[in-house]
Amino acid sequence: xxxxxxEILIRCLKEQGIDTVFGYPGGCVLDIYDAIYRDGxxxxxxxxxxxxxxxxxxxxxxxxxxxxxxxxxSGPGATNLVTGIATAYMDSxxxxxxxxxxxxxxxGRDSFQEVDIAGITMPVTKHNYIVxxxxxxxxxxxxxxxxxxxxxxxxxxxxxxxxxxxETCEFEGADPAPYSPRPVAAEALAAAAEAIRKAKRPVxxxxxxxxxxxxxxxxxxxxxxxxxxxxxxxxxxxxYPASDGQFLGMIGMHGSDAAxxxxxxxxxxxxxxxxxxxxVAGDRVxxxxxxxxxxxxxxxxxxxKNVPADLSVMADVNEILKTLLPLLEQADRKEWLKEAAxxxxxxxxxxxxxxxxxxxxxxxxxxxxxxxxxATDVGQHQMWAAQYCKFExxxxxxxxxxxxxxGFGMGAAIGACVGSKKRTVLVTGDGxxxxxxxxxxxxxxxxxxxxxxxxxxxxxxxxxxxxxxxYGKRYSQTTLDRKTDxxxxxxxxxxxxxxIAKEADIAPALRxxxxxxxxxxxxxxxxxxxxxxxxxxxxxxxxxxxTKI
Amino acid sequence: xxxxxxxxxVSNRSGVLTRVSGLFARRGFNIDSLCVCxxxxxxxxxxxxxxxxxxxxxxxxxxxxxKLIDVxxxxxxxxxxxxxxxxxxxxxxxxxxxxxxxxEIKDVYxxxxxxxxxxxxxxxxxxxxxxxxxxVKVVExxxxxxxxxxxxxxxxxxxxxxxxxxxxxEMI
Numbered sequence: 001x002x003x004x005x006x007e008i009l010i011r012c013l014k015e016q017g018i019d020t021v022f023g024y025p026g027g028c029v030l031d032i033y034d035a036i037y038r039d040g041x042x043x044x045x046x047x048x049x050x051x052x053x054x055x056x057x058x059x060x061x062x063x064x065x066x067x068x069x070x071x072x073x074s075g076p077g078a079t080n081l082v083t084g085i086a087t088a089y090m091d092s093x094x095x096x097x098x099x100x101x102x103x104x105x106x107x108g109r110d111s112f113q114e115v116d117i118a119g120i121t122m123p124v125t126k127h128n129y130i131v132x133x134x135x136x137x138x139x140x141x142x143x144x145x146x147x148x149x150x151x152x153x154x155x156x157x158x159x160x161x162x163x164x165x166x167e168t169c170e171f172e173g174a175d176p177a178p179y180s181p182r183p184v185a186a187e188a189l190a191a192a193a194e195a196i197r198k199a200k201r202p203v204x205x206x207x208x209x210x211x212x213x214x215x216x217x218x219x220x221x222x223x224x225x226x227x228x229x230x231x232x233x234x235x236x237x238x239x240y241p242a243s244d245g246q247f248l249g250m251i252g253m254h255g256s257d258a259a260x261x262x263x264x265x266x267x268x269x270x271x272x273x274x275x276x277x278x279x280v281a282g283d284r285v286x287x288x289x290x291x292x293x294x295x296x297x298x299x300x301x302x303x304x305k306n307v308p309a310d311l312s313v314m315a316d317v318n319e320i321l322k323t324l325l326p327l328l329e330q331a332d333r334k335e336w337l338k339e340a341a342x343x344x345x346x347x348x349x350x351x352x353x354x355x356x357x358x359x360x361x362x363x364x365x366x367x368x369x370x371x372x373x374x375a376t377d378v379g380q381h382q383m384w385a386a387q388y389c390k391f392e393x394x395x396x397x398x399x400x401x402x403x404x405x406x407g408f409g410m411g412a413a414i415g416a417c418v419g420s421k422k423r424t425v426l427v428t429g430d431g432x433x434x435x436x437x438x439x440x441x442x443x444x445x446x447x448x449x450x451x452x453x454x455x456x457x458x459x460x461x462x463x464x465x466x467x468x469x470x471y472g473k474r475y476s477q478t479t480l481d482r483k484t485d486x487x488x489x490x491x492x493x494x495x496x497x498x499x500i501a502k503e504a505d506i507a508p509a510l511r512x513x514x515x516x517x518x519x520x521x522x523x524x525x526x527x528x529x530x531x532x533x534x535x536x537x538x539x540x541x542x543x544x545x546x547t548k549i
Numbered sequence: 550x551x552x553x554x555x556x557x558x559v560s561n562r563s564g565v566l567t568r569v570s571g572l573f574a575r576r577g578f579n580i581d582s583l584c585v586c587x588x589x590x591x592x593x594x595x596x597x598x599x600x601x602x603x604x605x606x607x608x609x610x611x612x613x614x615x616k617l618i619d620v621x622x623x624x625x626x627x628x629x630x631x632x633x634x635x636x637x638x639x640x641x642x643x644x645x646x647x648x649x650x651x652x653e654i655k656d657v658y659x660x661x662x663x664x665x666x667x668x669x670x671x672x673x674x675x676x677x678x679x680x681x682x683x684x685v686k687v688v689e690x691x692x693x694x695x696x697x698x699x700x701x702x703x704x705x706x707x708x709x710x711x712x713x714x715x716x717x718x719e720m721i
């Protein structure tokens with residue numbers, strides 16, 4: 001059957017089980033959009049800006065585990081995707097970005113809206129393509145989806161020149177190439193099992209890889225079997241149920257005091273699908289002093305990259321845990337768990353519960369369930385959400401970890417909401433929200449049940465916090481002298497606007513917000529000097545933790 | 550700092566060199582030479598890279614390269630079990646009175662004269678990089694007008710082939 005390139009693209013997307021795409025039309029993707037129109041079965045979410053579309057496809061992928069798809073035109077359309085692609089790359093999110101480009105004969109001539117998007121995105125994609133021959137189109141799309149979802153997941157970009165979209169060629173359908181991780185040889189794990197057996201005070205660090213590899217169930221069984229406390233990286237939140245007694249919360253720069261104390265006492269660290277980012281490890285040298293480091297990761301390059309591992313297994317984390325479990329006996333580390341639990345109790349009793357963000361985010365529990373996706377932007381609000389919201393299941397915390405992209409939240413929340421088909425929460429700040437508020441119109445058009453909690457402190461709070469602590473309170477360019485009326489703004493976009501100005505407003509505002517069918521923006525007034533604590537100063541070790549200022 | 554030679558089979562496609570060199574630049578890997586050439590398989594090119602670095606950099610470089618979809622096979626050449634060769638073309642100032650001295654050096658180093666003009670000559674020499682270094686040092690006093698070195702290329706001795714290795718992307 002002869003089809004045009006644009007039609008082949010639509011067919012190939014459907015082969016991959018794609019029913020929803022995010023994007024923005026333009027000159028060099030007109031044929032793709034025409035094919036979408038004529039096909040009529042793909043759900044296309046039109047955003048306000050290509051960056052929003054990229055974050056939405058990313059949020060969709062994080063929330064569902066399926067590969068997200070974003071389409072943009074050539075030139076500025078394509079460059080607007082870059083932050084979104086880089087965000088997905090840093091957090092290993094499977095994403096396929098499709099860009100149009102000028103016809104092959106016009107490539108390299110600085111044509112109107114021509115840009116070398118393959119060149120630009122080379123450092124932030126797992127792989128990318130320029131399709132210059134229609135005969136390669138179908139195979140390229142199939143390979144792109146395979147690469148995005150195989151091993152350590154990530155974004156892949158396919159640049160399709162306009163003439164390739166209109167030319168025709170024979171097309172034959174094919175089933176998607178399934179990816180299943182290689183089984184791990186049990187012998188390879190024997191040494192790990194022995195090291196775990198020998199450890200007196202092991203601690204498990206769960207990273208984003210536990211979510212990417214769907215390892216939650218085996219991670220839980222593993223923690224129970226070896227009787228070790230569990231800490232999570234920002235990206236790992238949700239991989240282990242927060243309500244479980246062995247869970248100590250997040251570890252790292254804004255991790256819990258209990259995690260830091262437990263970590264300092266640990267003699268073995270079992271790192272599952274995490275990469276010892278500087279935000280986790282702090283002082284890389286001190287981090288592993290006096291500890292046996294076991295690292296389980298699918299990416300060979302992550303092993304020994306930031307922190308040298310004493311023992312490592314390179315494979316899919318879920319496969320590793322699954323294979324390792326039968327090799328281990330039920331351990332008894334009651335005393336060690338009791339010690340960790342005592343640190344947790346102490347911290348719980350000594351946490352400042354008067355912070356408005358704490359009051360609001362802990363009150364949220366009554367209105368959400370274990371499947372509710374909570375997306376964030378980047379800054380103080382993000383860390384508060386990570387600390388105070390209790391994530392019970394994987395794929396419920398949607399946040400830009402590696403790249404730390406302010407302006408990620410709105411798009412990501414839209415994608416998460418579309419993907420989960422459930423009411424979704426976005427926790428954002430007044431700094432971040434001004435970068436992505438344009439997507440409020442998308443949430444309204446799509447009638448998405450989105451509750452936006454905007455932590456409004458009139459400052460770029462996280463930067464201010466650093467200026468307070470490390471820059472002699474010189475608040476350079478962080479005080480936001482803005483007069484934005486968020487209620488009016490929400491209404492202007494066709495959403496609902498509410499305000500939480502004091503403690504007494506929390507319950508009624510949340511009740512009203514969660515009763516709405518469409519998007520609601522809740523302007524939460526918080527203090528300009530509210531801080532995210534605990535904090536370990538950058539590059540410092542766990543004993544430098546600041547719990548009070 | 551040590552020198553390591555890395556050999557890789559990569560897709561013979563446009564952009565592959567950019568992917569590899571871009572990776573080196575952004576991760577701060579310093580290389581001495583990079584040599585790309587055709588192979589017995591038209592779909593593949595062979596890269597020989599000489600890295601100036603430590604064991605950490607070597608491990609990161611090979612692992613990061615191995616992850617690239619276009620890098621099919623990669624290994625670190627074993628110093629004792631590989632053949633390393635480099636080609637040098639060198640143009641020397643060679644007035645008639647100096648010519649015979651240069652021709653003597655040529656014989657010692659088994660170089661070849663490939664061009665001769667009244668005031669200069671071009672020699673060609675193949676060998677391990679340190680042999681070439683030695684040759685350059687000896688002829689330097691005569692006046693090097695210009696020179697071109699290809700960078701080192703390497704093959705393992707015996708019947709082991711790079712193509713027999715497993716690609717990282719097949720191991721995950």
